[in-house]
Amino acid sequence: MALEKGIDGLVKAFINAGRPSPHTQSIDDRRAGYISSTELAGETETEVSVEDITLEGITFRLFSPKKASGILPTLIYYHGGCFISGGFATHDKQLRQLAFYSGCRVIAVQYRLAPEHVWPAAHDDALKGAGLVWQYAEQLGVDRQRITLAGDSAGGHLALVTALRLKARAEWQPAQLILIYPMLDATAWFDSYDLKGSDYVITREALLSGYELYFGATDRRLPDVSPLWRNDFSGLPRVHIITAEFDPLCDEGEALWQHLTAEGVNCTAVRYQGVIHGFFQLAGISQAARDAIRDVAARVARM
Secondary structure, X not given: OOOOHHHHHHHHXXXXXXXXXXXXXXXXXXXXXXXXXXXXXXXXXXXXXXEEEXXXXXXXXXXXXXXXOOOEEEEEEEOOOOOOOOOHHHHHHHHHHHHHHHOOEEEEEEOOOOXXXXXXXXXXXXXXXXXXXXXXXXXXXXXXXXXXXXXXXHHHHHHHHHHHHHHHXXXXXXXXXXXXXXXXXXXXXXXXXXXXXXXXXXXXXXXXXXXXXXXXXXOOOOOOOOHHHOOOOOOOOEXXXXXXXXXXXXXXXXXXXXXXXXXXXXXXXXXXXXXXXXXXXXXXXXXXXXXXXXXXXXXXXXX
C-alpha cells in the first residue's frame, strides 16, 4: 500500500536530505528535533485541564477533561523516544486529545532518559510511577478498577514490562494494556528491521542507537530488555497492539500478538496502513493518526 500523502512528504524530505544519521547528531539535537516535530501533531485541545505534579520524586502530567470530574477511568501513559528523548512537551497534544475524546483522565509519567541515566532507570521509574498512581488514586481522581497502561515505542516497551513486573509481584494489575508500535526486540531479529529500516524517517539505526545508549553492554536477550522473547505472558490483562505498515518494528509487534494469543492472553492487533513509526504523533497530517487516537480513547472509555 502507498504512504499517506502527508507521511509521503515527510519520507521524501528525509530521503532528499540524505537520510541523516542519528550518529551525526548530538543528544541535545535529537531531543530538540523531536520537540520541533510536535507542529505536526494537530490542534491543541483546550477543553482539557493540565497539571504537573511530583510524587516521591516522580513527575507526572495530569490531563483531565473539563466536563468530567471525580473518580475517572485513567490512562497511565509512557512516552516514546527510544529511551533517550521525549517527554511532556513531545506528547502534550495527543494526550490532550486522548483525555478529551475519552472523557477520562490521562496521566503521563516522566521517566529518566539515557545517556544520563542508563538501564534500569527508565524501567524502575515506569514501575514506580504506576505504583504511585495506584497508591494515590483517590487524590488523583483515579478509578483503580479501570486503569489502562499504554505507551508508544519505548513507552510501549515500558508499559508491557511494567505490567509483567506487577503480575510477578501479585500486587495489582491494570485493566488493559495498549501498546503503540512498541520496541520489543533489542536483537533486531525480524525482517522489517531491514526491509523498512532505511527510508522511513525513524530508521533501524535510530532505534538501535537508543538501545545502545540505554542498555549499553547489557545482554539483549534478558526478559526486561527484549520482552518479545519472554514466556510468562499468561495472566496478563487484555492487550491491544498497534503497528504501522512502514515501521521497522512492525513484525515484532505482530509477533507479540502471536505470542500473547498462544499463552491465552486476550489480545487484539491492528496494522495501520500507509504510515511510519511515530505516526501516532502526526495527527496534523495523518488520517490514520486521527483514527488511532479516537480508537485508543474509545478503548480507555469502555473499560
